[in-house]
Each structure stands twice: as C-alpha cells, then as structure tokens.
Amino acid sequence: QQQVKQSPQSLIVQKGGISIINCAYENTAFDYFPWYQQFPGKGPALLIAIRPDVSEKKEGRFTISFNKSAKQFSLHIMDSQPGDSATYFCAASRGSNYQLIWGAGTKLIIKP
Amino acid sequence: ETGVTQSPTHLIKTRGQQVTLRCSSQSGHNTVSWYQQALGQGPQFIFQYYREEENGRGNFPPRFSGLQFPNYSSELNVNALELDDSALYLCASSLGTGNMDIQYFGAGTRLSVL
Numbered sequence: 001q002q003q004v005k006q007s008p009q010s011l012i013v014q015k016g017g018i019s020i021i022n023c024a025y026e027n028t029a030f031d032y033f034p035w036y037q038q039f040p041g042k043g044p045a046l047l048i049a050i051r052p053d054v055s056e057k058k059e060g061r062f063t064i065s066f067n068k069s070a071k072q073f074s075l076h077i078m079d080s081q082p083g084d085s086a087t088y089f090c091a092a093s094r095g096s097n098y099q100l101i102w103g104a105g106t107k108l109i110i111k112p
Numbered sequence: 113e114t115g116v117t118q119s120p121t122h123l124i125k126t127r128g129q130q131v132t133l134r135c136s137s138q139s140g141h142n143t144v145s146w147y148q149q150a151l152g153q154g155p156q157f158i159f160q161y162y163r164e165e166e167n168g169r170g171n172f173p174p175r176f177s178g179l180q181f182p183n184y185s186s187e188l189n190v191n192a193l194e195l196d197d198s199a200l201y202l203c204a205s206s207l208g209t210g211n212m213d214i215q216y217f218g219a220g221t222r223l224s225v226l
Contacts, residue, residue, distance in 0.1 A: 043217025089154050102154030
C-alpha cells in the first residue's frame, strides 16, 4: 500500500513534443504528490506538486494531472526541450508526514 | 545550486567497515533528511533530524544512525557495511518538517562497498 508505481522507465521524445510520465498509488491517505527532476551528478529538485483537491496544476510548460478516483497522477511536459533531458521522479506522502514515498524514476531523453 | 553540500562525493569501503557521511544544510534550515538511492531506483527515506533530535525513521536497521549539530549540519553513520549498502546517499534540508516544506537536496555521496 505504500508503493508508488511509475511508468515508463524510459522515454524518448522529439524536441517540441509532449512528454508524459504516469504514476499510480494505492494508499488513499496520500495527499501530497510532488514531481522531482534529477540531472546526472545532482540531487533531485522539486519541479511541481499537487494536492488532491484539484485535478490539474500548471506551471509554465509543466502540468500535473490528478485523477483521485483512479489513484493516478501524471506529469506533462509541453514543448519538450533538450534541456528537459533528465530523470523524473514522482512521489507521495500523507498528512504532515514528511516521509516521501518515491517512484522508481523515468529517464527522459529529448531528441533535437 | 541548492546550498546543501555533502562530503565526500565518492567513497570506497570494504564489507564490515564503518562510514561517516556529512551534510551542511542550507542557511536557515533546521531540518535535515537522509535518503538512500540505489542505482536505477527512487530515493528511500532513512531518517530525519529536526533541531538535533531524530524526528522519524524509515525502514532501515539500527546500524544506520545519525547526528545533527547545533549549526544544523548532520552526519550519517553506517556500521558493519554490507554490499547492499552501495548507493548514492542524499541529504536534504528544509525549513520545517511538514510535507509542504520544500526539501533542497545536495548532490549526494556515492558509496561503494566492496
């Protein structure tokens, strides 16, 4: 029940295309869902986060879509750029609990 | 850059040895969390320190221990190293302990156990 399942494991998208990464969770008590971006040799950095009281959150080219009934959330990167090439992690936590449960990551490559 | 620094960047140890990893938190942050990231996996929460006290622990054995100092820097100690301890160890600092407190990660320490 604590798992967060992330797919795909890797993704190749042409420059200008839309990158979509999906996550699914089991624990209905989760109420905070962040996405992190990690470049090689660096630690993860918070990209965007959502709470389940909204179905979508957009920040620039990055959008989180949230489906509470399906227990799924996804990251959409519009107009993908080579600089977006990185590993992306979804995560989840509940209440004020700081313990993030992380997905296994998606390696995204944007082809010029 | 996040302002969170970790040392050393790389470390090689042999099975059974002990290791200490260090983390300097971002200025003004009183909370430090430690994570283990195995190759090709997401980070796993080890423990969190808030104002020098352990504030929660993940599913790691007691041979993983830590400290936080008055300046909020922190150490992760691992005793009796096992091969499976080979991983990237990440430290993250935050202003508070809630899940809305953004965690800023260091670049990590890559530990190899031979």
